[in-house]
Amino acid sequence: MPDWQELVRQRLSSLALDAEEKDEVQVELAAHLEESYEVFCKEGLPEKEAVHRTFEQVADWLDLQRRIFIAKRTGYPMQKRVHQLWIPGFLTMALSIVFLVMLQKLGFNPRMVSWRDSDIFFYAPWLVSLPFLGAFGAYISSRAGGSRRTALLASIFPALALTLTFLLMFPIGFIVERIIGSQVDFSIVAASLLRDGIDWILVPGAALLAGGLLMHLLFSLRSSWRETAIG
């Protein structure tokens, strides 16, 4: 029997996908050819004829390679991005904001920790909720077919959005300073940004990421459990 894996690998060697995706395509196509060949053999065809009939399924490997590449790289990339990243990301962010506002309305005060002459705020109940929200974002993204990277990006989306806001504050602050003509001590601004970065980005981001990673782990375990159950 021919080595179908090797034959497909040779014929689709120039398939311009990333290594993992290319390998998956090659394994899948080889399994199809192998099954076709086995059925032809069971039908009583001599081995040579069975190989010939199996190969007849692909008249032009270069054309197949091109069509697979187009199919994998086109489709509806924007729609995919919306369902796998933007919707889960914005949902995670909206829920985290709503939960924080609710806690403030209910009168929960942040815990203050002194660090280098400044106070860092920690909303403990809010921080406790963030791993769940991160897991929620990763779950929605994974359900929409998002890759591990996309799912984790969706889970830490609120922290990323805040990072972007903080980064924008620098040039905007600089422009405002120029307009009003006042001299602001840069060390004060830097200390304030560092403190707020820890309060609102680093610690919440780590909590969100922990939830996202946990959800990803659960998804991986579920997949391997399914494989074992079927095997």
Add this chain to the structure above:
Amino acid sequence: MIGAGIKRGTAELAVLSILEDGPLHGYEMARQIEQQTKGALRFTLAALYPMLYRMEQRGWIRGAWEISSSGRRKRCYRLTPAGKKKLSPLRKEWAELFGALKRLTKVSHA
């Protein structure tokens, strides 16, 4: 024999319909479609997989690796909620088209 253009148009409907009954891997999908259409629709590997990948990109189906009882790794495709949603208007469109053609041929033979 059904022409190539019509076949291309019906191929997606065939895949969505066959997956409505449960998940299948590529070879089994092609075999069942051929059997159920009595050979009118026949998918070769070259025709089937680019279409499956395209449908997966559109979010109509989702593939996942599974291990069969023979120990072979196979990629099984399932219908997604988006695919289920797509199936009903597709069926309607094709039913309308075939209905219209039927009426037309009756008129021209009258």
